[in-house]
Amino acid sequence: MSWRATVLTLFPEMFPGPLGASLPGKALEKGVWLMETLDIREFARNKHRSVDDTPFGGGAGMVMRPDVVDAALGAVADRPGPVIYLSPRGRKLDQPMARDLADGPGVTLLCGRYEGVDQRVIDSRRIVEVSLGDFVLSGGEPAAMAMIDACVRLLPGAMGSEESLDEESFERGLLEYPHYTRPQAWIDHDGVERVVPEVLTSGHHEKVRQWRRAEAERITAERRPDLWSAYVAAGEEDGN
Ligand SMILES: C[S@@+](CC[C@H](N)C(=O)[O-])C[C@H]1O[C@@H](n2cnc3c(N)ncnc32)[C@H](O)[C@@H]1O
Numbered sequence: 001m002s003w004r005a006t007v008l009t010l011f012p013e014m015f016p017g018p019l020g021a022s023l024p025g026k027a028l029e030k031g032v033w034l035m036e037t038l039d040i041r042e043f044a045r046n047k048h049r050s051v052d053d054t055p056f057g058g059g060a061g062m063v064m065r066p067d068v069v070d071a072a073l074g075a076v077a078d079r080p081g082p083v084i085y086l087s088p089r090g091r092k093l094d095q096p097m098a099r100d101l102a103d104g105p106g107v108t109l110l111c112g113r114y115e116g117v118d119q120r121v122i123d124s125r126r127i128v129e130v131s132l133g134d135f136v137l138s139g140g141e142p143a144a145m146a147m148i149d150a151c152v153r154l155l156p157g158a159m160g161s162e163e164s165l166d167e168e169s170f171e172r173g174l175l176e177y178p179h180y181t182r183p184q185a186w187i188d189h190d191g192v193e194r195v196v197p198e199v200l201t202s203g204h205h206e207k208v209r210q211w212r213r214a215e216a217e218r219i220t221a222e223r224r225p226d227l228w229s230a231y232v233a234a235g236e237e238d239g240n
Pocket of ligand 1: 085086087088089110111112113114115116117130131132133134135136137138139140141143
């Protein structure tokens, strides 16, 4: 059974969008994963077919109605995997979460618009909230795309070489080491010659491995003290 992404949105025409290109697009074509969108507007029942209304208590903006969103969720209740509401208030998406989701049968994603979704539907369906980061998007769709992309590339058969996954940023609690390709010596825009670190052209696999590990550790310690502390606490350093 293919991994299945079900997206509830007011803008189904946005999908697959970027997910139809490159790696996720090829995997979609191959049937490694399936994409389904549900137009929340189709579940609007009042005579104006409205999906939103003004907030109780006043204030700016509109809120997505619980009856409409709940009817849409009910229509896909049998889809596999958890239901997630993309929301800036949620737990931040990270690589372990993407891996957990990719290891499961799929995910149903609820995309908010306006000021978001009426709290009662989130409470009554015990929906998990997940955020892309500490910033506010105009809608959940770009967040859903990012989340699906992060999961799909982890699915068996989505990537050419499984090896490239193990070494990636976050997979071992570290950011990735720097990459270099041809030409070996390159003149930059200031006329400075920049050469590839010698060890990478030495043909000595163990030294390359050690250099990459040391660089990954250096970059992580410099840029992400939070990741570095967790890595040190887990006793992973020292070139294992
Ligand atoms: C304009 S935002 C609503 C922001 C909300 N009023 C607040 O201040 O928390 C509309 C929708 O975009 C989505 N969204 C915005 N920022 C997001 C983020 N950082 N991660 C995930 N989804 C986000 C959510 O689905 C949200 O319901």
